[in-house]
Amino acid sequence: MLREVALGRLIMVRACERGWEEIYAERFKVNVEGWRMSIHNDRDELGYCEECISPDGRRWSLDSGNRFGTDPIAMLSTWEHQTLERLLKAI
Numbered sequence: 562m563l564r565e566v567a568l569g570r571l572i573m574v575r576a577c578e579r580g581w582e583e584i585y586a587e588r589f590k591v592n593v594e595g596w597r598m599s600i601h602n603d604r605d606e607l608g609y610c611e612e613c614i615s616p617d618g619r620r621w622s623l624d625s626g627n628r629f630g631t632d633p634i635a636m637l638s639t640w641e642h643q644t645l646e647r648l649l650k651a652i
Contacts, residue, residue: 562593563633566648567641575652582650589649600634600649607646610634
């Protein structure tokens, strides 16, 4: 889904009060087509996805039990990662 956002096929909206530039090392919440996501702002850089909740309530969260490489942000190409970070800063 984040790849689709980076490609401009899905719209991402902010779901928290403060913008990306106003937080430094916290979760930044967004909504994409009913999916709720918490993305970690790692000192003003795109870090990782902490949690994702589907419209029907299914939940994924980053924890120590997950295998390496299962973070949706880690699966993006360099270009997609940079584009997503730019979009997060703009909303």
